[in-house]
Amino acid sequence: MFNDENRTICAISSPAGMGAIAIVRLSGENSIKIASKLLSNKDKFFSLEHGKMLYTQIFGEDGKILDDVLLVKFIAPNSFTGENTVEIYCHGSEYIQSQIIITLINYGASVAKPGEFSFQAFFNSRIDLSQTEALADLISSSSRESHRLAINQMKGHISSEIAELREKMLELVALMELELDFGEEDVEFADRTKLSEITLELIERTSLLISSYKYGNAIKSGIPVAIVGEPNVGKSTLLNALLKDERAIVSHIPGTTRDTIEENLIIEGLKFRFIDTAGIRNSDDLVEKMGVKRTFENIEKSQVILLTIDANIVDSQTFEFISSIKSKINDDQYLLILLNKSDTVNNLNDEVFTKLADTISVSAKTRFNLDKLEQKLINWVKSLKTSESDLIITSSRQLELFQNINISLVRAKEGIDKGLSGDFVSQDLREAMYMLGEITGHITNDDVLGAIFSKFCIGK
Ligand SMILES: Nc1nc2c(ncn2[C@@H]2O[C@H](COP(=O)(O)OP(=O)(O)OP(=O)(O)O)[C@@H](O)[C@H]2O)c(=O)[nH]1
Ligand SMILES: [Mg+2]
Structure with a gap:
């Protein structure tokens, strides 16, 4: 796939844009020779030991100073790619970075293709394919x-x-x-x-x-958690409370959230992707209908469904609603019923709910039991782990x-x-x-x- 394995490749290995320092990497048989052309005192670089750094000035083809840099030399096969490698730590200016690359190309290096350094590491048996995938992870x-x-x-x-x-x-x-x-x-x-x-x-x-x-x-992709329920039950308030940020608009008007809002949150080292959704109801409003369609799509895609109920408004319709959501959930998904606004209800009886699914009383407003909610999410993720083995x-x-x-x-x-x-x-x-x-x-x-x-x- 990278047809000419003998070439010496170069690329900027730090992220695009400007930072204090940028890293240009060269790999291939001729990388030490090519990099040495940037220096006036080549001998110092040639005699530099493997894995050691040299602080030096580098020059463009016109002989003018390009930058003060640090150079590291790795001698084959003891480098990431298994080939001779040079890393150049220059100042972060995009101009300096591109000038170094252009000069290296003029001295005989080729621009690396995406993933080519890792491919060389694989090709030279420094890492196997499963380790390459782990490197991307x-x-x-x-x-x-x-x-x-x-x-x-x-x-x-x-x-x-x-x-x-x-x-x-x-x-x-x-x-x-x-x-x-x-x-x-x-x-x-x-x-x-x-x-x-x-x-x-x-x-x-x-x-x-x-x-x-x-x-x-x-663990790798983050666990998608959909916050769903009828309008006005406090879904957006809950998202904000979990994020500790006023991310979503909250109002007493049912149908406030129209589109889905997704935010990542790391709890105890695990990544969750919380998705606030439009409240589910029949509506003639075209935009609201589209929003509700997205809610159902998210119920299907998510691994955890936080079915939010307003604990003040519990009647026969509430149970019909819960059943209709339950019918859309498969065995691999985790359904958790949240009896929200519990701060406004006395002696809340959650027994009927616990028969339907795992249930907790919470208050998005006062943050009551949100720690318990987080713990339930963590426990569920841990339950996916089928053995203690790593x-x-x-x-x-x-x-x-x-x-x-x-x-x-x-x-x-x-x-x-x-x-x-x-x-x-x-x-x-x-x-x-x-x-x-x-x-x-x-x-x-x-x-x-x-x-x-x-x-x-x-x-x-
Ligand atoms: N007392 C109390 N009020 C709450 C609680 N959570 C939300 N509310 C209030 O309930 C109303 C609706 O809250 P939202 O978070 O906008 O509800 P929602 O479920 O996102 O509503 P839609 O976006 O319309 O589907 C707001 O006035 C909130 O302040 C709570 O735990 N206790
Ligand atoms: Mg909302």
Whole structure:
């Protein structure tokens, strides 16, 4: 996908725009030679040790000073990309950044394509494909837990689990194929019960990875929480109270919120995406109707539904309303009924509600029980975690492959148990091993690589 692997690439690796400092990165066999052309005292740079910094002036092609910079030199293979690499820490001016890039190109470097530095790291086996995906997650991580998962995956938690799974599969294949080789002779083979047990262990381990995705994905993308209910029940007040900000317009007029309003909030290191919605009612107003349609779309898309009720107005219609919302929610979603405005109600009886769904009394106005609400949200997210293990996958690509591996393993086990011939069984096992290779990138194709590396921007 990056066809000419021998080129020396350069790019600005810090964010676009102006900051105090910017970083230009060069990677490739000639990067040290090319970078040295920016200096008047090249010897000092050539003799600089690996991983050390040099404070120096750099010059343009016209011999005029470009900037005072810090240069770091990494000598292959001990760099992120596995190639000779130079990083230039210059002042943040966009002019300086672009002049450095232009000068480097004139000295023989090429502009890096999006994700090309990471691709080189993968190409030179510095990281495998699952770690590359974790790197993308790490760069975009916005909460403590998403950061933790990305770091774990970067460290190779999943890669070493895959290596172990692969080794066990290889062992099984060898035993199955041994049966084939000596099929006609009276040779004592590995006991099939034992083989079945090993396959079962593999099935269990891949199942654990598959079930970890629900939690992993929630952490990576943030948990969408829709605040829904009839008009005027206090949905927007609740959003504002949670955010501790007057984000949404609040008024006593029913139908105030017309469009959805989405804001992120990190609670105890977990990212939630709270969505305030238009109050649900039948209306002739075209705009309000469109708003209500969006509310229903958000009920479908969200993982948590905060069904807000005005505790002052509870009648038979309220229960019909709750039932109609419940009918739109599936088993994977969490429905929590909030009896709001509890500050204005005495002796609120929530028993009838708790029969319908998890319920708490709150007051968006006085903040009563909002801490309890937050705790319920956290507990629900934690309940998605199916084991204490830190082997958690966050990529849908990996999920799909593990699901298919699991299917092949189940088939292999059935074959073993039914006493099928070794070649049938080993075919399923080989298929599973092939897919494991696809996860780490040991076996791969350009489409997969393209999809993964295009998620990075230039300079990464
Ligand atoms: N006493 C009391 N009043 C509240 C509480 N929450 C909201 N209110 C009031 O209820 C009215 C409606 O509040 P909103 O937050 O605009 O209600 P909403 O559900 O967003 O309404 P729509 O956008 O029209 O669907 C406002 O006058 C709020 O001040 C509460 O907990 N206690
Ligand atoms: Mg509102």
